[in-house]
Amino acid sequence: MPENILEIKNLNKVYPDGTKALKNINFKAKKGEFIVVIGPSGAGKSTLLRSINRLSEPTDGEIIFLGENILKANKGKLRKIRRHIGMIFQGFNLVKRLPTVRNVLHGRLGYMSSIKGAFGMFDKNDVQKALEVLERVGLEEQAFKRADELSGGQQQRVAIARAINQSPSLILADEPIASLDPNSSQIVMDYLRKVCDEDGLTTIVNLHQVDIAKEYADRIIGVKDGEIFYDGSPRGLTDEVIQKLYRKKEALHA
């Protein structure tokens, strides 16, 4: 049986204004599993993903990652834990004026001293490794171009390369294709799935597109009103389940 990389127990998040964004979330993720989280706007997908590496602070519960409760970690410990979690954002979050390869090198910052990191003192091996990762996402020829000279889809592939270059155990991708056209979305999802499979990474991706979720996921988690509404195979996510997942509360008994 593959080991569980991540276990989320009774996770709750209440925002300061009283919004209950997550209500008693429980699930485990196995090594190498590619999980897609879907659900209507405002369901809590982003909050869930961002809670896992504490970009958003959960109110209570447990997040056990590689045997440690992330919610109990102090600042230093959290920094170490975050090395093992690659994050991919909708807006790519690259340093636009820097060359592509430098952006990929930023994946190593969590392993460097602050001084070396601040001065960008990467050694030859780091650069070689970054170039290899760029090759894995088909961007070896763009390595020395400024990041903002690349298309949106290419920039997201740089962000994937940066995350992979962290040597993570877990990848979290929050709406990675929300700002891309359908063709670029497909290419980005293909590369994301490929590199995560190659490295045996557990991956959790938030998506709005149910068809893409079904195409790429090993497992789909449907979130509605801060709760897990569906957790199972793409095949089990029938049209009926999808309709119920996306149906508004007031229409439930209509």
Ligand SMILES: Nc1ncnc2c1ncn2[C@@H]1O[C@H](COP(=O)(O)OP(=O)(O)OP(=O)(O)O)[C@@H](O)[C@H]1O
């Ligand atoms: N900083 C915040 N303060 C208060 N409420 C918030 C905050 N961020 C999110 N929320 C609320 O928490 C709930 C969950 O939001 P979240 O962004 O996690 O949903 P989502 O499923 O990712 O939505 P979308 O698909 O539109 O991005 C929503 O009701 C949202 O309005």
